[in-house]
Amino acid sequence: MLHNKKIGFIGTGNMGQALIAGLIQSKTAKPDNIICSDINKKQLEIVKNKYNVLTTTNNLKVIEKAKIIIYAVKPQNLFFVIKETSKLLNSSKLIISIAAGVPLKAITEILNKKLRLIRVMPNICAFIRESATAIAPSENIVNEDIELAKAVFDCVGKTVLLEENQLDAFTGLAGSGPGYIFMIIDAMADAGVKMGLSRQDSLFLSSQTVMGAAKLILKTNEHPGQLKDKVASPKGTTIAGIHALEKGKLRATLINAIEAATNRSIELGKNIIK
Template sequence: MKLGFIGTGNMASAIMGGIIGKKMISAEEIIGADLFAPGREKVKEQFGIQVTEKNQEVVEKAEVIILSVKPQFYEDVINQIKDCVKKEQIIITIAPGKTLAWLAEKFGKEVKIVRTMPNTPALVGEGMTAMCPNEHMEKEETEYVKRLLESFGRVEVVPERLMDVVVSVSGSSPAYVFMMIEAMADAAVSGGMPRAQAYQFAAQAVYGSAKMVLETAKHPGELKDMVCSPAGTTIEAVRTLEEMGFRSSIIEAMKVCEEVSRNL
């Protein structure tokens, strides 16, 4: 087997869907383990992968293993599998706060590890993932992992010191954006627009704006200025947002998020 998952929740499903959809690895070459029977049966039915309740079975069969359990379960899972992990296998982690040094200590031997931080837009193929390989990864192996991760969105290799920043700017940030979309829709409903339509307008505006930043390579401030006509509606809305602390509240929220991630 080429790929194994320990944990088959939403993020694991997003990764599976991207990899299988892009035909990088066939479903027959993927195995997933989950103690929660309905969870593993769901991915078996959805993707046609092999499933098991035994984490050790995944390690025994797969070349690359993705630890897709919650951070608080990492130590227990590593204790279960560390004696089975072979030198040539690659371990991919997706847990905030679990550093390469911490992971190496828990495995207690030389292991090829790639620390990553994806986000939930991976569920629709628009994820943003940061990855950081340890010193045991070969260049070709790192490129292979990057291609796997690119199956569900964009990927950047970053130094490990930035991983907590990544948590705040992309890992957790969909929640901030969803809150903004919800608030925009609430305001539109207040103005008389039906709610379902309000969500469409708000979400498409955010999606299109983000696409402009990525595809035009223009500074966000320049793009903002393009919308702000003199004495117009937009500049008054921007003035009010500044008065209410819009940007500073986002910055402060992200700094708190970064600090929490650092101390996990």
């Protein structure tokens, strides 16, 4: 899909590097088809040594050479970098921003021209190539651009196509979601310790159980309610545990958490536009 198209990164921090690693490890892109820039010279040296990609401290060089450009700087640096590079941006380039919470409208206003712009939100699991990633295109995007963005971000997990106005809900569910699951795993491990398992065994067992249950849903495509019914036998242990979870309002608590995170994402987005 990428047909040897040069991919450029502006910013080679945590997420930039996760993407570079994913592209190379999945053999989607060769190192010499990746060019990156960063103001942090030490960071660039690490990236050069680790991945053998082309590096520069000049952001404009990336724009000149690349056909797909991924802006992977922090949201507070994005507007400066867009302003700095906009003179070299034209419709031959696909522009991707991964800056959390920065709306397409805000970027378009700074660009002051209609370009092929996509907003993408990966999550932290991109570091192990298991991200749940949302792709939200702007109005000038054609199907081929979406396929290109998919080809890049499928290297670090799985992608879904969303409308931009769904990204706050995405953030509440999948952006912040790993944080909830970390808490759940930690709590399950505490429970295992309380019931007599070692901390090490308990943490391993709770993590492996969460991963196995998630994989079972994804691989069988069965509804989680159906799978739950399968493991809950009459008068058995699982139904006793489920009853305790219902008493503790697990479902309502999780729904409240995702609603709160979505609302916070909306609030932060409004501040960025201001």
